[in-house]
Amino acid sequence: MTAFAALSALLxxxxxxxxxxxxxxxxxxxxxxxxLPDGVAFPETTAEVAAIMAICAAHRLPVVxxxxxxxxxxxxxxxxxxxxxxxxxxxxxxxxxxEDMLVRVQPGITREDLNRALRATGLFFPxxxxxxxSIGGMAATRASxxxxxxxxxxxxAVLGLEVVLADGQVIRTGTxxxxxxxxxxxxxxxxxxxxxxxxxxxxxxxxxxxxEAVSSAVCGFADMVAAVDCVIETIQSGxxxxxxxxxxxxxxxxxxxxxGQSIPELPxxxxxFHGTPAxxxxxxxxxxxxxxxxxxxxxxxxxxAEERTALWKMxxxxxxxxxASRPGATAIVTDVCVPISALAQAVEExxxxxxxxxxxxxxxxxxxxxxxxxxxxxxxxSPAEQAEAKRLAxxxxxxxxxxxGTITGEHGIGMGKLGHMQAEHGAxxxxxxxxxxxLDPLNLLNPGKLVPPHGT
Numbered sequence: 296m297t298a299f300a301a302l303s304a305l306l307x308x309x310x311x312x313x314x315x316x317x318x319x320x321x322x323x324x325x326x327x328x329x330x331l332p333d334g335v336a337f338p339e340t341t342a343e344v345a346a347i348m349a350i351c352a353a354h355r356l357p358v359v360x361x362x363x364x365x366x367x368x369x370x371x372x373x374x375x376x377x378x379x380x381x382x383x384x385x386x387x388x389x390x391x392x393x394e395d396m397l398v399r400v401q402p403g404i405t406r407e408d409l410n411r412a413l414r415a416t417g418l419f420f421p422x423x424x425x426x427x428x429s430i431g432g433m434a435a436t437r438a439s440x441x442x443x444x445x446x447x448x449x450x451x452a453v454l455g456l457e458v459v460l461a462d463g464q465v466i467r468t469g470t471x472x473x474x475x476x477x478x479x480x481x482x483x484x485x486x487x488x489x490x491x492x493x494x495x496x497x498x499x500x501x502x503x504x505x506x507e508a509v510s511s512a513v514c515g516f517a518d519m520v521a522a523v524d525c526v527i528e529t530i531q532s533g534x535x536x537x538x539x540x541x542x543x544x545x546x547x548x549x550x551x552x553x554x555g556q557s558i559p560e561l562p563x564x565x566x567x568f569h570g571t572p573a574x575x576x577x578x579x580x581x582x583x584x585x586x587x588x589x590x591x592x593x594x595x596x597x598x599x600a601e602e603r604t605a606l607w608k609m610x611x612x613x614x615x616x617x618x619a620s621r622p623g624a625t626a627i628v629t630d631v632c633v634p635i636s637a638l639a640q641a642v643e644e645x646x647x648x649x650x651x652x653x654x655x656x657x658x659x660x661x662x663x664x665x666x667x668x669x670x671x672x673x674x675x676x677s678p679a680e681q682a683e684a685k686r687l688a689x690x691x692x693x694x695x696x697x698x699x700g701t702i703t704g705e706h707g708i709g710m711g712k713l714g715h716m717q718a719e720h721g722a723x724x725x726x727x728x729x730x731x732x733x734l735d736p737l738n739l740l741n742p743g744k745l746v747p748p749h750g751t
Contacts, residue, residue, distance in 0.1 A: 327369030349463030362432025368709030402431020437487030444663030632704025
């Protein structure tokens with residue numbers, strides 16, 4: 296029996312080779328393109344995922360996992376054909392344990408759907424990358440986002456996993472206990488492995504209590520140095536920020552035009568505090584004093600829910616706002632992360648590079664943990680502009696490493712940043728390849744991503 300016949304027998308019409316569905320699973324959120332799966336499978340259970348993997352292993356077919364398709368470095372593109380496993384039908388909340396502040400979920404549920412399901416519990420899942428990504432995809436890419444400065448990243452949120460390995464074997468990693476020192480941390484190995492070591496079929500997640508009170512503010516500064524100095528003092532003072540985001544003047548201008556705001560076109564911080572009413576009021580007052588000491592301008596608090604929603608909706612829409620600022624353009628989106636002390640230098644040098652180039656590139660990011668993004672806007676039909684954007688992105692990566700940082704704080708590697716892994720990791724990158732070869736000797740799981748090319 297052929298692989299396709301076996302998959303059809305297993306899944307019925309939930310396995311397809313239809314051109315339209317294959318093409319839909321060959322798209323990327325950004326410029327990264329390439330690869331078309333030979334078929335798409337829509338499993339509903341872990342047993343089906345294991346059977347799919349076993350069939351593909353027997354026929355030497357590559358397998359790529361697919362969540363919501365919101366990744367930015369081509370993580371889920373089928374570079375070598377094979378089967379894309381779409382987890383959209385595995386989207387259930389399996390168990391909520393409010394007393395332990397835990398939830399078990401299938402990988403296809405999105406973060407917004409999960410939080411809607413948790414509303415009545417008084418708990419929420421805090422990791423917020425902006426996009427309504429799938430939880431499985433967020434774990435696979437070790438996602439973070441606007442709330443990482445307070446609540447951490449997916450590395451901190453995932454306590455345990457169920458994973459289907461390359462031969463179809465199903466393993467469980469981690470437990471529901473708050474901590475463990477029992478052997479290798481396979482959960483941490485799988486989180487951030489980008490589907491190259493296994494397919495995640497279940498996650499046990501740490502939840503947080505919904506805050507009693509929330510207060511948000513936006514304020515401008517004369518320059519990036521003043522804004523970063525304000526952030527450093529805020530962190531050093533021990534204020535527990537839930538979010539603190541940065542927009543450069545170009546990003547502010549794009550957001551104003553897109554969201555109907557009228558924020559002065561200066562470097563801006565967007566900040567939010569979570570806690571009790573008294574605690575939030577005290578933290579907000581203290582931050583106001585710190586910001587004033589660094590020359591904050593146009594300081595505005597957003598205490599009403601609708602005002603906060605509008606503020607963060609503007610921030611989450613920043614990518615689309617930047618795209619709209621150059622109609623018809625596409626974006627080469629890149630991120631780096633540096634020590635906070637080096638953030639102002641990294642941003643200013645990046646802005647100077649962009650200013651000297653022929654393409655626009657608004658900058659924004661999660662200033663509280665040193666992570667920022669450049670939205671490099673290029674003409675789709677101009678190879679010269681695309682080459683220039685990739686040059687700028689490469690300089691950003693090199694600069695981050697020079698300053699003691701990393702080539703990506705949250706986007707991950709996929710295929711887009713593969714060329715920078717040797718520079719960051721040296722001999723350790725080859726060790727990653729050794730781990731990959733041990734768990735996936737046939738190189739079936741998401742080949743061409745994250746690790747050195749097979750056989751090198």
